[in-house]
Amino acid sequence: MREAALANQNPALTSALEHLLASGGKRVRPAVTLLSARLFDTEPRRAVALAAAIEMLHTATLVHDDLIDGSLLRRGLPTLNAQWTPGATVLTGDFLFARAATLAAETDSVRVMNVFSRTLMIIVNGEINQMFIGRGQASREGYFQRIYAKTASLFAVAAEAATILGEADEHAISAMRHFGREVGMAFQIVDDILDFTGDEAVVGKPVGSDLRQGLFTLPVLLYYDRHPDDRDVAALLNSHSGDNQRVDRVVQAVRDSGAIALALDEAKAYIGHAQASLAAMPANAYRQALSDLADYFVSRNV
Helix, strand or coil, X not given: CCCCCCCCCCHHHXXXXXXXXXXXXXXXXXXXXXXXXXXCCCCHHHHHHHHHHHHHHHHHHHXXXXXXXXXXXXXXXXXXXXXXXXXXXXXXXXXXXXXXXXXXHCCCCHHHHHHHHHHHHHHHHHHHHHHHHHCCCXXXXXXXXXXXXXXXXXXXXXXXXXXXXXCCCHHHHHHHHHHHHHXXXXXXXXXXXXXXXXXXXXXXXXXXXXXXXXXCCHHHHHHHHHCCCCHHXXXXXXXXXXXXXXXXXXXXXXXXXXXXXXXXXXXXXXXXXXXXXXXXXXXXXXXXXXXXXXXXXXXXXX
16 A cells, blocks of 8 residues: 655655555455455445555554554564654654545545544544553453454444445444454454564564553453462552563463463454354355454464
């Protein structure tokens, strides 16, 4: 997906955008969009515009996330904020948000623009909640609210908006939104599992990175449920930030416990719910492809 430059676009901005859009990634959100669109025989031009908007919105959120979290690496490469000032990084993210909106507008659907903008508000509100109340909390309810806002909401709108463009009935639109939400929840849970089990060189970020920032994800929550006397976890809860040696001990303890398997079981349950939503959709190759993609979400190692 190569981004067209404005007539007077700053060369540094053009270079940054090309770097961001060419830096890899699984592109699973546009895949969900395009497969959902094909499921209902959506006009290709509108489907591609929507898929591009979804991926552009995702990229914009990553730019701001990396700045907020102080992350210097993503996918093994320097982040934009590792090279630019905070102000320039924020403005680049803002530009990407605006470009995502113009792409969404190319679908020629007011309803799609509505759900798209609603999702952006959900994502931003989730980030603000994470900054002010999310760190140092060991709450399953808070965790699931956070990953819905951070990840699942964008998968939900990808499937929902594509179905709207396909002029499906309201039942199908609701079912596909549910599919997107459930696979998105599973996708983030697996991401959080890989934060404990993944190879740093493959994942492209330090192991235990969320815990180092004071964020308690499902694997450590499940571990703490079964080991409430763990002093390292209690200390991390109270400090709201991660002492590296203490985090390393917790990461190893989570790895050695059954928490990883339990977290994966929860992710698989979300996938089962998502696939159940597909059952009433048109029986074609695209429905099967969506089901297979959902299975991939809980079998991947990156």
